Amino acid sequence: MLEDRDVETMFGYPGGAVIPIYDEIRDSSIRHVLVRHEQCAAHAADGYARATGKTGVCLSTSGPGATNMVTGIATAYADSIPMLALTGQVGSKVLGSEAFQEVDAYSLMMSVTKHNFRVTDVKRLPHAIDEAWQIAASGRPGPVHVDLPVDQINAQIDEAMTNEHFGIKKPWEDVSGIPDAVRLIKECQKPVIFAGGGAVGAGASDEVKRLSQMIGAPIVTPLMGIGIVPSADPLNMGALGMHGRMCAMEAFQNSDLIIAVGTKFSDRTYSPHTEPSKKCRVIQIDIDATQFGKSNRTSVDIKCDAKKALGLLIDALGGETRHDPWTRQVKEWKKRCTCNYDYYTSPIVPQKVMKELNSFFDEDTIITTDVGQNQMWAMHFLDVKRPRQLLSSGSFGTMGFGLPAAIGAKAARPDCKVATVVGDGGLQMVVQELATAVAEKLPVVVVLLNNGWLGMVKQWQKLFWDKRYSETELGDDPDFCMIAQAYKAKGIHVERAGEVHDALKEAFDCGETCVVDIKCDPEEDALPMLPPNPALAPVKGRCKF
Known part of the structure; x- marks a missing residue:
């Protein structure tokens, strides 16, 4: 049924309850991208959808596999991204008995999806998949979840039933205004x-x-x-x-x-x-x-x-x-509305990185971001030329989004250069996905703005909490280039502003996944900033206007 809907790629992580599906994937035309964490399966499917406008597909097993996907599904829901999220489930006859790796994924997903299905009768499977596919992309798009008990996955079905189609109510329109x-x-x-x-x-x-x-x-x-x-x-x-x-x-x-x-x-x-x-x-x-x-x-x-x-x-x-x-x-x-920057300071200012990144940012480039200061600098300074070129977690603000979303975008658009702008906090939440990029031959450039802090939270503490920094200094960050090399990716250290351009060029030209670890000024803030309290004045920084 997924092949009939022209699904070319799906992202997932196997487990006992979904082995029957994975067994069939071996003989299908669908490319499966094996992530290293289920949250990243959803983020990758999300990046795939944002880059193309098509519905992304992700798959996990029951229990912790399903719960791990919730954050990625919620991220897609908050930004209205079409997604089909499939989860394995314990057998229908033992539902509610606290079976091994059982969780009520159906209820769990309700608040972060457009619609939910649980297939307790295999004859309802075509109905669930067909409606889920239509609902995800119709009206205001969003993720739809289908929960699949293992006994129903293993059950036999008349193949003719899988060709049946079920209509959904089309969104009503009112253009009288x-x-x-x-x-x-x-x-x-x-x-x-x-x-x-x-x-x-x-x-x-x-x-x-x-x-x-x-x-x-x-x-x-x-x-x-x-x-x-x-x-x-x-x-x-x-x-x-x-x-x-x-x-x-x-x-x-x-x-x-x-x-x-x-x-x-x-x-x-x-x-x-x-x-x-x-x-x-x-x-x-x-x-x-x-x-x-x-x-x-x-x-x-x-x-x-x-x-x-x-x-x-x-x-x-x-x-x-x-x-x-x-x-x-x-x-x-x-x-x-221009800003004055000395682009050759030490430490490096992130605005310098964005300026150099623009020289590689053509129509065939896609850039994802993580969340925080790195996201705001990308928003301000990247010269975006078309829709679906800058992909970012908006409403949910999910740290860890950038790298797996870039992998999904690269799977969707292998013809494009794909990079992700991240901070050292967000990258460490999903750094294991470097293995996915390498193993699946989906090369992405990781532009790491490394300032040693949870920068955006620090900025709030600096501007609105009397510089009372609490648990925002990351301390002894690892050597990210050595981590990249351990995952069989490339790593480039950048400590001087004059090195940024050449490092980015090497990363884009090398044809492999590459982490460009750029040591940035921890005191540089993402400005301007409007405080959450309307009584406080905006912080404009070095903006002329």
């Missing part, structure tokens, strides 16, 4: 397009750019929306939010109309520090009606796929509705 949306656009003077992960997922890049050009509106994004239009686009203000760009915040705060496309007004982007005046109105386009109303403003809500809705809106506008003074103003803000 299009005329009101057109009216708001023609009445406003300072429109802003706020485009998130839903716009990327819907493939609405061209429509977002076209609408921006038609009405002269700047584009701001949350982390998940980066790449919806190229970073270099003069109307792309960049990321908004706690660590966003000052020009994005200026444009957003001064707007009188927000056109929100596939974004959920998260607390990390939409806060008392960033929100415009109460007179600002909202057009919200989303396939998920639960997202409406989160802006707490007068809003025209359009429940529809983002690509389709924007197409209808563009057609209804009928031509350009220019806001030239506003367009000139936001372009000036972007021009002034």
